[in-house]
Amino acid sequence: MTPEHPIQRGQRYNRIIMAVFAVGILAFFAGMVLDRTVVGLVIYAVACLGGVVALVFLQFASSVELGDERDRRLHNRTSGAVIHLFGFVGLPAVIGLYLLDAFTAYTIGPTVWGAIYAYAALFLTWGAIYAVYRYRT
Amino acid sequence: MNNDLATRRDQAALSQADLAAEVDVSRQTINAIERGRYDPSLELAFDLAAYFDCAIEDIFDPEG
Numbered sequence: 199m200t201p202e203h204p205i206q207r208g209q210r211y212n213r214i215i216m217a218v219f220a221v222g223i224l225a226f227f228a229g230m231v232l233d234r235t236v237v238g239l240v241i242y243a244v245a246c247l248g249g250v251v252a253l254v255f256l257q258f259a260s261s262v263e264l265g266d267e268r269d270r271r272l273h274n275r276t277s278g279a280v281i282h283l284f285g286f287v288g289l290p291a292v293i294g295l296y297l298l299d300a301f302t303a304y305t306i307g308p309t310v311w312g313a314i315y316a317y318a319a320l321f322l323t324w325g326a327i328y329a330v331y332r333y334r335t
Numbered sequence: 336m337n338n339d340l341a342t343r344r345d346q347a348a349l350s351q352a353d354l355a356a357e358v359d360v361s362r363q364t365i366n367a368i369e370r371g372r373y374d375p376s377l378e379l380a381f382d383l384a385a386y387f388d389c390a391i392e393d394i395f396d397p398e399g
Binding site: 206209266267269 | 360
């Protein structure tokens, strides 16, 4: 039998972890549909936290590489596209909400404020990490 | 960017998986390069050129 190349091993581990995440998410929704919310939530928590622990371990404490340069470039492009999407669509929406609120046409509720804070936190985090990369390299 | 990686690989009687293992990338990456859907990093381009004992521009054509 041909020995497994490290890249193939990393891809296999990555697929397993993604499958674990998928099982957790499916269990979460199945629990809601079947009125077994707590059971679904427990499976979701165990699967997703286990997946995160496995990813962190493999990323930082093992020699396994979960992908090659093309995978990393795909991740980078995807992240950039998501940030652009949130920026181009989200910012006009947030400004619109502020204007509507200021002109008393709409009152921003606590849930929407939470979403706005999360939106701001996303870009603040992006900016902070960008600054670290920009000035360290 | 055009390239003749598939031709060189065929001449060397290598599968995509064999070549991928030689330059430490996935088989899918070699496939994507051969189909012109992925431009490799400079590092990988050097590795491929070194493997086939030629210059990078012998494999890759930036005008393509």
